[in-house]
Amino acid sequence: MTEDARFEDAGPAPLRLRAMDAEDLQVISSLVQDAVFPATEMTWQRSQRRFAFLLNRFRWEDAAIGRAERVQSVLAVEDVLxxxxxxxxxxxxxxxxxxxxxxxxxxxxxxxxxxxWLAGDGAIAVDVEALEVSLRDVTRPYDAPSGKVPHHET
Known part of the structure; x- marks a missing residue:
């Protein structure tokens, strides 16, 4: 008997992380560095006190083995004031x-x-009652359109 393929069966597994302190937030920050998103993919759900982005995240976790992939991810902040x-x-x-x-x-x-902090000197400031940020991959990884790993001058 055969079953349909499931997202969970594919390697690598999608990220599902939560930051509850500054150290956790730095981990998420490193994973979303160089993510791109249309400004229309930000939303503040005022009644739910939630702010979220739908990002096209560069998969830094696989860059070391020569892969240049992106994945769509939801980055959400809870308890937003x-x-x-x-x-x-x-x-x-x-x-x-x-x-x-x-x-x-x-x-x-x-x-x-x-x-x-955004490229081009832009920023989005979110005041929170308590720190709770989550990052969750919502699609399968795909080849980065540029085919290259983002590079920053130091």
């Missing part, structure tokens, strides 16, 4: 953003500000 953006033309529907890193500015009593 406010969202602000800087240096982004919000009315531009074809705008594609590139995520460089994520940082945490701790506040009092577990509150804080998560800053998503």
């Amino acid at each position: 406010a969202v602000k953006s800087y240096g982004i033309e919000r009315g531009e529907k074809d705008l594609v953003l590139s995520l460089l890193s994520i940082s945490l500015e701790p506040g009092e009593d577990g509150t804080g500000r998560i800053v998503f």
